[in-house]
Structures are given as structure tokens and as C-alpha cells.
Amino acid sequence: MLTIGTKAPSFSLQNSKGETVSLSDFLGKKVVLYFYPKDNTPGCTRQACAFAGAYDQFLQKNIQVIGISKDSVASHQKFAEKYNLPFILLSDKDLTAIQAYGVWQEKKMCGKTGMGVVRTTFIIDEQGNIQRIMPKVKPDTNAQEILDLI
Numbered sequence: 001m002l003t004i005g006t007k008a009p010s011f012s013l014q015n016s017k018g019e020t021v022s023l024s025d026f027l028g029k030k031v032v033l034y035f036y037p038k039d040n041t042p043g044c045t046r047q048a049c050a051f052a053g054a055y056d057q058f059l060q061k062n063i064q065v066i067g068i069s070k071d072s073v074a075s076h077q078k079f080a081e082k083y084n085l086p087f088i089l090l091s092d093k094d095l096t097a098i099q100a101y102g103v104w105q106e107k108k109m110c111g112k113t114g115m116g117v118v119r120t121t122f123i124i125d126e127q128g129n130i131q132r133i134m135p136k137v138k139p140d141t142n143a144q145e146i147l148d149l150i
Contacts, residue, residue, distance in 0.1 A: 002102055004133060008033070008124045009100035013068065013090040016076035021066075021090060023128065030063045031124040032146055034137075035103040037117045039071045039079035039089075047119070047139035048085055054143040055086045061150055068092050069117060121146065 002009070008031075012022040023031070034051070036044045051058075051065050058065050065087035071079070076089040090097070098104045098117055107116040121142055123132040132149065134142070 002122075002130055002133065004130055006130055008122065008128055008130050009097065010128075011090075011092075011097040011100065013092050013097060014073050015091075016073060016080045016089050018073050021088060023124070026064050026124075027128055028126050030061070030126060030131075030150070032058065032063055032065045032121060033101075033124055034065070034067050034119075034121040034142065035098060035101060035117050036067055036069050036119055036139075038069060039075045040082070043119070043139040044069070045079075045083065047137075047142055048079070048089075049083055050140060050143040051087060052083065052085050054147060057147055058087075061147075063150065064088070066090060068097055070095060070098060123150070 010023050012020050015021050036047060038044055068090045070092050073091045076091055080089055092098050095104055103118050103120045104115060105118045106113060119137055121134040121137050122130055125131045
């Protein structure tokens with residue numbers, strides 16, 4: 001179980017261009033790391049578009065936004081192009097970061113129980129420590145809630 005003040009688990013994953021991105025690349029910057037279930041689904045699209053709409057405000061505060069799901073690099077590329085997403089999307093098909101951050105959990109949908117990504121946002125400080133954990137966030141308000149906090 002991750003807690004506030006602990007070192008954020010490191011990762012190296014591919015972005016929508018197939019380039020490897022590591023959390024350590026952003027030391028010295030605050031990072032908003034958000035985990036979401038699936039590209040091109042209604043809630044995930046609204047959340048991504050909300051981050052895209054507020055992206056300039058994040059940049060002004062020297063904050064890097066990173067979204068992670070288990071979708072493929074190709075899926076992320078199409079998703080980013082379709083909605084003009086200016087921030088980093090990372091593919092975690094092997095669930096490495098998803099499990100390290102504890103967001104792979106049992107979920108109930110349409111009366112069925114299965115494992116999936118629980119929409120969760122982490123704010124990581126400039127030293128790579130977890131500053132805030134926001135479980136089960138609402139897709140429409142997540143970006144603004146973070147801006148209000150920081």
C-alpha cells in the first residue's frame with residue numbers, strides 16, 4: 001500500500017510514439033500521474049480532455065501530466081491524435097506500474113466482478129515522493145481539483 005511521503009515506484013514505459021519514458025526523467029518537476037481504465041471510453045475521454053484543456057495551467061506551474069493505462073502504444077497514439085492530447089500517455093500492457101501503484105483491483109461492472117484499473121491520481125513532488133493520492137476520482141473534475149490543490 002502506497003502512502004503519502006514515500007518514494008513513488010519507478011517505471012519505464014513506452015509513450016504513444018514508442019519512446020521509453022521513466023518517472024526519473026521528471027525529477028525536479030511535480031508530476032500528476034493518473035491511471036485510467038481504457039482509451040476512447042466515455043469517462044476516460046472526458047478525463048483526458050479535461051487534462052488537455054487545463055494543460056497550459058499545469059505547464060505554467062512546472063507540472064508534468066502523465067496518463068497510464070494498459071492500452072497499447074498504437075491505441076494511445078490514436079487516442080492522443082483524435083483528441084489532441086498534449087501530455088504523455090504511457091502503455092503498461094504488463095501491468096508493471098499499474099500493480100506497483102496498487103490500482104489493479106477487483107471491480108464490479110454490469111453485475112460482473114473482474115480485475116481492472118481503478119481510476120486513481122497521484123501527485124508526485126519534485127524529489128519523486130508521493131505528495132497526494134486521489135482514489136476513485138471523477139473524470140470531469142479531476143484536473144481542476146488538482147489545480148485547486150496546487
